[in-house]
Amino acid sequence: MRTFITVEKAKEEIIWLQNYIQVAESYETNTIERRILKEYAHIGNSLKVATQLNTEGLKINKREILPQDVTAIIRSKATDELHKIVKRGFQYKYRGKKR
Numbered sequence: 001m002r003t004f005i006t007v008e009k010a011k012e013e014i015i016w017l018q019n020y021i022q023v024a025e026s027y028e029t030n031t032i033e034r035r036i037l038k039e040y041a042h043i044g045n046s047l048k049v050a051t052q053l054n055t056e057g058l059k060i061n062k063r064e065i066l067p068q069d070v071t072a073i074i075r076s077k078a079t080d081e082l083h084k085i086v087k088r089g090f091q092y093k094y095r096g097k098k099r
Contacts, residue, residue, distance in 0.1 A: 036073050046070035
């Protein structure tokens with residue numbers, strides 16, 4: 001169960017979530033890296049993102065996309081707002097497993 005949240009914090013979270021949704025849905029995918037970031041924002045799983053893009057026939061250096069490719073792109077230096085959000089969420093998701 002979630003911890004207690006104040007009304008003010010809830011309002012801030014709603015604004016942040018609305019911004020995240022707007023950024024993710026309007027994100028232009030003119031490169032494979034940007035496509036991976038957008039798909040990860042929607043799916044949240046590197047294996048599923050790789051599988052989805054491979055079924056669409058997308059390739060990196062004339063080979064299929066691996067989950068490691070997805071995570072490497074997410075972990076690379078953030079270049080825009082969606083990349084920053086996805087990278088922060090990815091790091092938070094796996095931080096507990098390292099401890």
